[in-house]
Amino acid sequence: MSSSSDAALDAYADAALALHFPALSAEAAARVKAQFARIAQLAVPVLAYCVDASDEPAPVYRP
C-alpha cells in the first residue's frame, strides 16, 4: 500500500479505536493498528474482486 493509504488506514484505525475502545492503552492500540494494517493487506484481493449488482452477500440470515 502507498504511504498515503497507510496514513488513511492509520487515521481510520485511530478514529475507530476512539469510538469502540476508548480506554485501550497506547501500547495495545499500536499493536491493534499493526494487526489492522495486516488485515488490510489481506483485504486487497477481496476489495479488487469485481462483483456486480446481482452478486448478493453470502446468506447469513434465513427467515
Next chain:
Amino acid sequence: MTAHDRFPDDALAIARAYADGAFSARALIEATLARIDAHDAQVNAFTAVTRERALIAADALDAQRARGDSLPPLAGVPFAAKNLFDIEGIATIAGSRVLANAPPATHDATLVARLVAQGAILVGALNMDEFAYGFTTENLHAGPCRNPHDLTRSAGGSSGGSAAAVAAGFVPVTLGTDTNGSVRVPASLCGVFGVKPTYGRLSRHGTYPFVASLDHMGAFARNVDDLAAIYDALQCADPLDPACAQRAFEPANPQHGALRVARLGGYFDDHANDDARAASLAAAEALGASQTVHYPDADAARGAAFLITAAEGGQLHMENLRTRYDEREPLSRDRLIAGALLPAAWIVQAQRVRAALRMRVLELFEHYDVLVAPATPMVAPRIGDEFMDINGERLAVRPNLGLLTQPVSCLGLPVVAVPMSTQSGLPIAVQLIAPPWREDLAFEAARRLEAAQVAHCPPPPSFDEALLSSGADA
C-alpha cells in the same frame, strides 16, 4: 508400548471386540484413563478428564451387556471433545480464562450427546486456542498442546488437543471444530485423519461459537472407517441449530465407480514447501488425477475468510475485549480488536465475494468429483516459532498455517484430511475437497489412498522415547 496393550487402537475394532466380550468397558476405560494420567502431562491435550462420568458410563454399559441387551454401534469407544463443546457438569471454557468461572453446562452439546447415545464413552475435554482463534494451540492459560510425534513442535490448532489426543493414542476418536482450518491443520501436523463436512451438515448446538457464518463441526480418527462411522453417527437435522441443514441422513460410504480427480496448483503450490507439494502430487497420482487446475481466486477467498472471521469474532468478543483485555490471549486479542474495527463495506464485499466464488467453484465441480491440495504449507513448526519460510517467502506462522485451508472453508466445502509421510519424518496431510453435501466422495478418495498405502497415520509414540528424542522436559 502402544496405546493399549490389551485393547485395539481403533474405534470400530474396540466396538466389535467389546460386543464379542473380549473385555469389560470398565477395564478399557481404566486403561484409557491410566494412559492419559501417565502421558498427557507431556502432550497437554486434555484440559479436563471426566473420570467419574466415564466409569459410570462404562459400568452401565457392562451391565447392559451382562443382561443380554443389544449394544449400540459404538459401544465402549472412548472419545473426547474440544473444550468448546458443552459437557454436562463442567464449564465450557473455549480455551479462555474469561470463561473459567462460567457455570457448568447443564446438557451435553448435540454432537457429544449423539456419540454417547451410540455407546461411546466421553473421557474428557481438550485443549484449544483461545476461542478457536489460532492455528497452533499455544494457549497461554492451559499451556501449549505438544505434538505427540515431536514434543518440541506444535500440534496445530485450533483443535490441537483433539488431533494430539488421537495421535498420542489416548482415544481413537475426538470432536473438533473448523472455522478456517482448525480440524485440517492439526490433522496435518499430528498425522491423523480429519473431516470438516459441508457448512451446516453437523449441528453446532451446545458449542461456544467463533464465527457463526463459518463455524463447522468436525472429527478426528486414526483411519477412514472410524472417521466415517463417527461422521455418520453425528449426522442429524438438529432444529436447535438454525444453520443445521434439514437433510436426510447421507452416509459416508456409498459405492462409487471411477472418481474424477484434479490437483490444485497455482496458489496451493505457491504456498506449499517441498514436503507439502510432494504429498499433494503423491495423493493426486494415487487417485489417477491427470490434471492440475486452479481454484478460482484463492487469494480473494482466503482474504474474505480472514475479513469475515476477524469481524464476526471481534464483534462477538467486543465487550470482554474492552473490560477484560488483560485476561485475553495475547496471541489473538489485538487481532480480534482490529477485526471489530473493520469497515462495514469491507465485510459486505467479503460476503459478496464469498457468494460469487461459490458459484465459480461449483462450475469446477462440474468437471471433477474431488480436488487435492496440501492441508498445511509445511510440517509442524516448533512451538514458539514466529516465522516459516515457504518458497523463499518469510511468513508469520500463526496467521498463515491455515492459508491453504481458508479458501476452502470460506466456501463451506466438505473436506477429508488424509495424513501422509514426508522425507522429514514428520507427517503432513492433504485435503480431499468435494462439492457441497458430497462428503461421500471425499471419504471414497480417502479410502482409496488408505488402501493404496499412500495415507500414513503414524503409530502412537512411546512417550519415553519421544521425550528423549525431543529433549523436552517431562
